[in-house]
Amino acid sequence: MxxxxxxxxxxxxxxxxxxxxxxxxxxxxxxxxxxxxxxxxxxxxxxxxxxxxxxxxxxxxxxxxxxxxxxxxxxxxxxxxxxxxxxxxxxxxxxxxxxxxxxxxxxxxxxxxxxxxxxxxxxxxxxxxxxxxxxxxxxxxxxxxxxxxxxxxxxxxxxxxxxxxxxxxxxxxxxxxxxxxxxxxxxxxxxxxxxxxxxxxxxxxxxxxxxxxxxxxxxxxxxxxxxxAQGWLRVSDLVTFAESDPDVRLRTRAAQAACREAVWTRRLDVLQRLARSARAEVRVMALTGLVRAGKDADVVGYLNDDAPLVRAVARDAARRLGIDVREHYRSGVDTDRPASGAIAGLAEVGSAADARLLQRLLSHERARVRAQAVRSLRLLDAVVAGEMAALVRDPSPAVVREVTAALRPVAGALPPDLPWELLRDERTELRRAGYRLLRGRGVDVELRAALLLAVDANPRLAERGKADATRITRDMTRTTWRRSPRPELQVTEAEHAELLASTARAAAALGEEISQQLGLAGE
Known part of the structure; x- marks a missing residue:
């Protein structure tokens, strides 16, 4: 012992x-x-x-x-x-x-x-x-x-x-x-x-x-x-794990086992209980079980769920019942208090013709609705640069993130000074948005933005700026035997002076080696 x-x-x-x-x-x-x-x-x-x-x-x-x-x-x-x-x-x-x-x-x-x-x-x-x-x-x-x-x-x-x-x-x-x-x-x-x-x-x-x-x-x-595998867990045990366990893998395994047992034994109460779970992966398992049990009418009630997989299972049940899913989502969006799941669902089954219903939600009082409307317009490829640019300073960080993602493909249609203004804003999420909008505009623009971000008050943004400035500098000064061509820094005399000034301000953050390389690269 x-x-x-x-x-x-x-x-x-x-x-x-x-x-x-x-x-x-x-x-x-x-x-x-x-x-x-x-x-x-x-x-x-x-x-x-x-x-x-x-x-x-x-x-x-x-x-x-x-x-x-x-x-x-x-x-x-x-x-x-x-x-x-x-x-x-x-x-x-x-x-x-x-x-x-x-x-x-x-x-x-x-x-x-x-x-x-x-x-x-x-x-x-x-x-x-x-x-x-x-x-x-x-x-x-x-x-x-x-x-x-x-x-x-x-x-x-x-x-x-x-x-x-x-x-x-x-x-x-x-x-x-x-x-x-x-x-x-x-x-x-x-x-x-x-x-x-x-x-x-x-x-x-x-x-x-x-x-x-x-x-x-x-x-x-x-x-x-x-x-x-030994069958030592009762259905009640599995339900408890599925509803409250903090580990997603174990929670999913328990939900799958509980729903399978419930389908075999016709325990519809177990399936309906798990379908009300706060966890999307559990709801998906439960709704799949209800479908197998022939309860499509119960599953259709989840068409406006926040989880994409849950909505997909519900739409499959709706088609079998002959329900027009697209019209359902249009009706759900065209209300004073639309569900975010209905907005996302319309983007999944709709087309650019539905953009009008979504555009009016860009000024909705609820930030979650505005953010989901922006995301849905992006998925429908119905982004209008002017409308989105007006939302980039939204009070909600979530809306700012969605607007930034929507504007990146059309960043060339934005006012040239807007990203730079955002990069110098007091709000952290706006500085992050400005930096993302400047990506892909050429080595000179990316380097200038990275040098500004390297001295940002936010540690994570500063780390990102430092890493990008280091990468760009090493790409410009690497040896010529590399297969890929070195990026060329094409700047005017004024822009060159501005880069040197930015390098001097960021020297402490970048380190001596990168600062010296930047000075040589700019010549």
Missing amino acids: IRGRRDNDGRPPSGAGDGGLLGAVRVAVHEARDGRWEALNSLVEVLLKVDAVGDEVVARSALALVAGSPGLVVRLDWHARSAPWHGRYQQPAMRRASERFSGVSSGPVVTVLASMHGDGRIRERAVAAMVSRPCREVMPFLVLRTADWVKPVRDRARAGLAVLLADDPAICLSAVLPMALRLDARQRAAFAVTQVQAAVLAATEQVWRALLSEGGRRERWFVFDIVL
């Missing part, structure tokens, strides 16, 4: 030994997740300090912080065998950890560090120690060794993992599952995944339900697919 003092879920007490040392472990783990060799070595140094304290509760809490990131465990394992043999790291921390390891009597921290040693005999002894004195915090490191390249190490780890999963699945599964799935694509990793699958199949309902409610995204997918 897995040893150690635990809470009800098998974890060490959350507050036990949680002091400055564990705080240092947290910092080291955070830095090592994406850090280089030095960050990983610092993490091992901190773990060795934890081991020196001799408190098993603190040691297990430290290991839990590391094991919480399976990717970090894999990187730490790689790090143990990639230490440089020169400089100030000639005696890396991993080597000292293996020297401190003495077998079963060693603490859990130094044991897991020794399990990553380059010498297979040391790894095998460490695996034996982890199996002899198991705790949930070392389980991810044991899983890692089941894919070891040395057969004796691999066999001992596999035997130990199989026994531990059989003895105490309630504690082991949640600790083993994330690491097993992380190794799934690795060579020799199939054993761990197969053992976890067998443990889930043999687990009690309480255990697999806990995994479904507490696990990470990949773990929940894995467990859900197993229990769904």
Whole structure:
């Protein structure tokens, strides 16, 4: 059995030994997740300090912080065998950890560090120690060794993992599952995944339900697919998942299974309930089920739904009932309070002849209606540059985004100064709109706009301007052996002076190299 003092879920007490040392472990783990060799070595140094304290509760809490990131465990394992043999790291921390390891009597921290040693005999002894004195915090490191390249190490780890999963699945599964799935694509990793699958199949309902409610995204997918295939979930369970689960993949799978079962058993109440879901993917499944159940009349009521797929299913049902869908949408749009789904539906089935109904909505009091009207006119290819330009300073950012998308294909018909005025406006969405409208107007225009945006007060816009200015500059100054021709910067003397002034203002943001290249490119 897995040893150690635990809470009800098998974890060490959350507050036990949680002091400055564990705080240092947290910092080291955070830095090592994406850090280089030095960050990983610092993490091992901190773990060795934890081991020196001799408190098993603190040691297990430290290991839990590391094991919480399976990717970090894999990187730490790689790090143990990639230490440089020169400089100030000639005696890396991993080597000292293996020297401190003495077998079963060693603490859990130094044991897991020794399990990553380059010498297979040391790894095998460490695996034996982890199996002899198991705790949930070392389980991810044991899983890692089941894919070891040395057969004796691999066999001992596999035997130990199989026994531990059989003895105490309630504690082991949640600790083993994330690491097993992380190794799934690795060579020799199939054993761990197969053992976890067998443990889930043999687990009690309480255990697999806990995994479904507490696990990470990949773990929940894995467990859900197993229990769904086994038929362990009732329709009420599936409906609950479909209506409230935060994960879209799991929600869709649950809705699909619930609707299929409802069609087979003629549970129309389940289909009608899911058809009222706030999630579009759930509504689509439910309406498809109602269609299969022959309830086209119920499905037609969703012609004005906000989701395109839902509208498509409803239109298919309407055609079978002989309903003129286009006339339905025209009537829905020609009201004082048109539904946004009706506006979008008219764009999907209508033509440019319906543009008149949509144009009058451009001045509607509701921003959502205005935005949808602009989008629909764009889809119908019925954009009039003058009308849209008048909306570009709309109070709603959503309307501004739609107007910008609609104006880009006809940007040449706009007043020449309008995009530049927008680019200097106080509103962030207008500056973004102006920048988008200047795209595709030539290298000189794009470079001027990018240099202005590089010093924008909005960090995201400034980053975009810097990236574009860097790209344009490198394209202009790249070597001539490239196949594609270099863009030429054709500017007047006044425009050249303006570019140099803009470069000077943006020099701090662009960096010395790009600023110098811009100065040469402009000559």
